[in-house]
Amino acid sequence: MTSNFCRLGVAGLGTVGAGLLNFIAERPDFAPAGGRVVVTGVSARSRSRPRPVDISNLTWFDDPVALATSPETDVYVELIGGADGTAKASVEAALKAGKPVVTANKALIAEHGGDLARLAEANGVPLLFEAAVMGGVPAVKFMREAMVGDDVQSLAGILNGTCNYILSEMETTGRAFADVLADAQRLGYAEADPTMDVGGYDAAHKVTILAALAFGYAPNFSAAQVEGIDQLDLLDIKLAHDLGYRVKLIASAKLGADGVRVQVHPSLVPLDHPLAQAGGALNALFVESKRIGRIFLQGPGAGAGPTAAAVAADIADVMTGMVRPVFQKPAASLQQYGSVDPSDTLVRAYLRFMVKDEPGVIAAVSESLAEAGVSIESFLQKPAGQTDGVPIVMTTHSVAESVLAAAIDQIAGLATVLDRPRLLRIAQI
Ligand SMILES: NC(=O)c1ccc[n+]([C@@H]2O[C@H](COP(=O)([O-])OP(=O)(O)OC[C@H]3O[C@@H](n4cnc5c(N)ncnc54)[C@H](OP(=O)(O)O)[C@@H]3O)[C@@H](O)[C@H]2O)c1
Structure with a gap:
């Protein structure tokens, strides 16, 4: 027309x-x-x-x-x-x-x-x-039109402004998820039923579309691995910060030998990475391509204007x-893709254990990780002072998800570990 x-x-x-x-x-x-x-x-x-x-x-x-x-x-x-x-x-x-x-x-x-x-x-x-x-950020045109002369290899973004606002508020005000969500609903930043946003599904819809455009596949929402921010503890936001990371809801897509892998997870992003700098309700997208290299887009992802x-x-x-x-x-x-079995996916992880304040506890956790084949990259212990245990945090080198899951199961069974270990992925960007 x-x-x-x-x-x-x-x-x-x-x-x-x-x-x-x-x-x-x-x-x-x-x-x-x-x-x-x-x-x-x-x-x-x-x-x-x-x-x-x-x-x-x-x-x-x-x-x-x-x-x-x-x-x-x-x-x-x-x-x-x-x-x-x-x-x-x-x-x-x-x-x-x-x-x-x-x-x-x-x-x-x-x-x-x-x-x-x-x-x-x-x-x-x-x-x-x-x-x-x-x-308002022209991400679709960018992917559909501007990138036809290149091969996109991976993309990772902050695609849900509500989650980004909640995470930013939790970090800056030190308030828990439920408090900040209630405020966001009062201010009109979050829906009365926030499931689509905080459950990660809205970001998964968007990254599914970007992946289809980037890699020449038909979108397949059902193949996305989706985890939202609704189970996130303020403690992990604080501890991640102490380790030099900011927690963001990262929606990512990658083209590999086994097809298209689309994921949404609360993830640790190094504080100096552009995605960590996108605060409040902003959206941001980081793209890696074969010829152009790294591209970063950022702007308002919602609102009438x-x-x-x-x-x-x-x-x-x-x-x-x-x-x-x-x-x-x-x-x-258009090619079709299905779910990719996550067990072989390599991840770098942040693991937080709530343990009894007793001698030998850290050694037991470290030994379990080593026996399972999980190699520790860094370690952080916070002083005692909480009635419900002491948090210890370890970040890992790259390891298969299945190996990590088995190690977590084993450590969860130790008598000195008080709670199920918390796992957050470190964004590979
Ligand atoms: N809000 C944003 O910032 C934003 C950003 C990007 C994309 N989007 C997308 O844009 C679309 C609209 O979002 P929105 O925020 O404008 O939603 P909204 O404020 O909830 O408005 C939805 C509109 O659809 C009407 N509607 C609902 N069911 C209908 C039906 N069965 N027949 C006819 N009309 C019906 C509603 O009518 P009544 O007014 O009479 O209830 C209302 O006017 C969604 O797909 C959303 O994902 C929104």
């Missing part, structure tokens, strides 16, 4: 939808070559809900599918959210009707992106989702007639 006049059907009038309508009211000529963008139809759950944007002159659709296929809709903009249900049905309907689709929906793309890409390409229309990853800007950039691409394969390569030629 190349057009100087573009009629949008916008489904979803929440943070992003209202942000987009406000932006278009302010800058209807934002697209290149002076074309005008108008919103003609809208849809949301409740017609009567008060909104920060005037929709009285727009055609209301109770059903987003009808909006997606309306003759008045040139481009369908899906800002509802969710991997299935109405969001998926309306996007499929728009693509089948030959309408370009712009969406901010990471769950939809991470879970159904391969099928939707085939549908879009079969119908010769673009399916664009810049806002789905890192909000940044996300609407990313949606608008996709609309501008539709208007200039840019139709590229949805995931860098044609959908039919």
